[in-house]
Amino acid sequence: MNTTIMLFLVQDGITNGAIYALLGLALVLVFAVTRVILIPQGEFVTYGALTYASLAAGQMPGTAKLALALGIGACAFDLFVARKALHGRLILRSVLTNIVLPSIVLALTIYFAAQKPPVAICIALSLVIVAMIGLYLYRIAFQPLAHTSVLVLLIASVGVHLALQGLGLLFFGAEGQRGPAVLSGAFTAGALRFTGQSITVYAITIAFIVGLWLFFGLTLYGKALRATAVNRLGARLAGIRTTLSGQIAFLLASVIGALSGIMIVPITTLYYDSGFLIGLKGFVAAIIGGLVSYPLTAVAALVVGIVEAFSSFYASNYKEVIVFMLLIPVLLLRSLAAPAVEEEKD
Amino acid sequence: MSALLSVTDAHVAYGKVEAVRSVSLEVGQNQIVTIVGANGAGKTTLLSAIMGILPLKGRVTFAGQDLARLDIEDRVAMGLGLVPEHRELFVTMNVEDNLELGAFRIERSRAKASMERVYTLFPRLKERRKQLAGTLSGGEQQMLAMGRALMGEPKLLMLDEPSLGLAPIIVADIFRIVTELRTAGVSVLLVEQNAQAALKIADQAYVMELGEFVLSGKASDIAANERVAASYLGFQHEGASVL
Numbered sequence: 001m002n003t004t005i006m007l008f009l010v011q012d013g014i015t016n017g018a019i020y021a022l023l024g025l026a027l028v029l030v031f032a033v034t035r036v037i038l039i040p041q042g043e044f045v046t047y048g049a050l051t052y053a054s055l056a057a058g059q060m061p062g063t064a065k066l067a068l069a070l071g072i073g074a075c076a077f078d079l080f081v082a083r084k085a086l087h088g089r090l091i092l093r094s095v096l097t098n099i100v101l102p103s104i105v106l107a108l109t110i111y112f113a114a115q116k117p118p119v120a121i122c123i124a125l126s127l128v129i130v131a132m133i134g135l136y137l138y139r140i141a142f143q144p145l146a147h148t149s150v151l152v153l154l155i156a157s158v159g160v161h162l163a164l165q166g167l168g169l170l171f172f173g174a175e176g177q178r179g180p181a182v183l184s185g186a187f188t189a190g191a192l193r194f195t196g197q198s199i200t201v202y203a204i205t206i207a208f209i210v211g212l213w214l215f216f217g218l219t220l221y222g223k224a225l226r227a228t229a230v231n232r233l234g235a236r237l238a239g240i241r242t243t244l245s246g247q248i249a250f251l252l253a254s255v256i257g258a259l260s261g262i263m264i265v266p267i268t269t270l271y272y273d274s275g276f277l278i279g280l281k282g283f284v285a286a287i288i289g290g291l292v293s294y295p296l297t298a299v300a301a302l303v304v305g306i307v308e309a310f311s312s313f314y315a316s317n318y319k320e321v322i323v324f325m326l327l328i329p330v331l332l333l334r335s336l337a338a339p340a341v342e343e344e345k346d
Numbered sequence: 347m348s349a350l351l352s353v354t355d356a357h358v359a360y361g362k363v364e365a366v367r368s369v370s371l372e373v374g375q376n377q378i379v380t381i382v383g384a385n386g387a388g389k390t391t392l393l394s395a396i397m398g399i400l401p402l403k404g405r406v407t408f409a410g411q412d413l414a415r416l417d418i419e420d421r422v423a424m425g426l427g428l429v430p431e432h433r434e435l436f437v438t439m440n441v442e443d444n445l446e447l448g449a450f451r452i453e454r455s456r457a458k459a460s461m462e463r464v465y466t467l468f469p470r471l472k473e474r475r476k477q478l479a480g481t482l483s484g485g486e487q488q489m490l491a492m493g494r495a496l497m498g499e500p501k502l503l504m505l506d507e508p509s510l511g512l513a514p515i516i517v518a519d520i521f522r523i524v525t526e527l528r529t530a531g532v533s534v535l536l537v538e539q540n541a542q543a544a545l546k547i548a549d550q551a552y553v554m555e556l557g558e559f560v561l562s563g564k565a566s567d568i569a570a571n572e573r574v575a576a577s578y579l580g581f582q583h584e585g586a587s588v589l
Contacts, residue, residue, distance in 0.1 A: 084415065085415055220446065220447075220450065220454075223439070223443050223446065223447055224447060224450060226436070226438075226439060227436045227439065227443075230436045230437060230438050230439065231434050231435065231436055231437070233430070233434050234433075234434030234435060234436055235436075235447070236417075236418045236419055236422075237397070237418065237422065237427075237428055237430065237434060237495070238422070238448050238494060238497075238498065239419050239422035239423055239450045239451035239498055240419065240447065240450050241417075241419045
């Protein structure tokens with residue numbers, strides 16, 4: 001193999017790996033805070049990508065309606081749970097965040113979809129829509145199960161994944177879509193050619209990782225999220241609501257998913273079910289990081305991306321097989337290193 | 347004036363096993379109340395249930411409000427604090443972050459002053475404020491757990507076995523601080539196996555055995571009652587109970 005091809009593959013691998021890194025980090029975050037293995041992460045990717053592509057093509061994305069429907073459901077849950085101690089402020093807050101907000105976004109989406117909005121508006125709307133879906137899903141599907149075992153949460157997670165995938169087919173149809181590049185143009189450096197899109201991917205990934213690092217290291221809410229992950233009872237005794245931490249985690253995960261989708265969709269055609277496989281590669285990275293380590297997950301994600309790039313060059317039929325095979329030695333080593341796995345009590 | 351915390355006819359069960367049966371107690375303003383008794387008497391279970399960690403059958407009121415429908419977090423916000431037996435610190439975060447999070451429900455402007463107070467109470471924590479909680483010694487971890495709870499500006503602080511596994515000199519330090527808290531206007535509900543030390547600083551005391559209160563009264567009376575000491579607290583003479 002000559003160096004040019006190698007460099008090219010590494011570059012390709014890093015671009016994909018950066019996206020897997022973001023997804024992997026989101027998975028670790030959600031698992032640490034809520035113990036949910038977030039299978040629907042892939043659907044956040046698809047929803048973000050296809051909402052963006054639909055809007056850019058001047059079509060009305062069904063996800064905006066889904067957000068409102070889920071919001072109504074979430075509001076109903078809020079009111080039902082608090083039915084014996086309802087007071088005005090609680091009702092007002094729930095209605096505002098769960099019904100008024102998605103209604104406004106839906107109205108904006110209908111207004112803008114009719115007139116092929118600029119890229120920035122498409123991105124903003126897609127992010128907000130998917131973020132709301134993530135938030136309301138937590139309220140409806142996971143918050144009521146928060147005290148159950150990891151296995152129950154995993155089953156709920158699979159259920160949500162299947163439901164969202166089906167809805168994706170309904171909203172976007174079976175054909176794939178592509179979106180406009182966030183940044184067009186390209187430049188070459190030596191043998192390598194950097195497109196505006198790949199630069200965008202690097203820049204957003206790095207910005208997001210730095211942003212998350214600052215959020216977790218410096219802000220009170222970031223620290224509260226870490227505290228919940230480290231010791232759930234301790235956090236509750238400090239007055240930090242587990243549900244608040246869960247909401248923030250899901251909000252971050254859905255925004256990260258949607259953002260990844262928006263970054264990928266100008267490069268690759270995405271279908272209603274493409275997100276699952278993309279999310280799964282983030283999951284491979286997260287597993288290599290043991291579902292606890294953020295730096296290990298980020299590095300593993302880059303490795304996954306590069307392995308994928310090389311295997312698609314040498315044995316493209318087996319590219320997925322090779323990527324997922326990475327897991328087997330890691331799981332073996334981990335199981336040998338820690339033979340007794342006990343489920344967290346509480 | 348009514349009691350700050352009042353528990354009436356409380357039952358706590360793990361499945362079908364009742365660990366606490368028909369217990370009633372009161373903690374007044376500016377009081378140290380202790381619950382003493384052997385290991386397994388149900389003391390920790392009772393504290394957990396008052397905090398809302400375990401379901402409790404019976405009536406608990408705090409500062410005049412019924413706690414029945416309130417979550418742990420709401421009880422914290424009302425001024426009820428618990429330092430649990432296992433401390434439950436954020437071990438991978440530093441001392442200062444642990445303390446800062448203790449004031450999660452407190453206004454930011456007040457939290458700063460709160461932290462200064464905690465550092466005055468526990469100068470050791472100030473020296474180690476950038477150190478990870480998990481790397482502290484047992485005594486320092488206990489201080490941090492107490493400090494974190496105090497950051498929430500509790501009206502009543504419940505301490506579960508604060509002396510467990512600590513060197514006598516640190517135990518003395520912690521008990522001295524508990525009496526200082528009373529002076530500062532924080533009531534304390536203290537659960538201890540080290541009955542002698544607890545009875546020495548407490549105003550009121552309850553003796554718990556097999557899930558029930560078998561005796562209650564002024565702490566000094568209970569400490570002075572030799573028959574009680576021998577049969578319930580497991581010590582015959584001064585010093586025998588210190589492990």
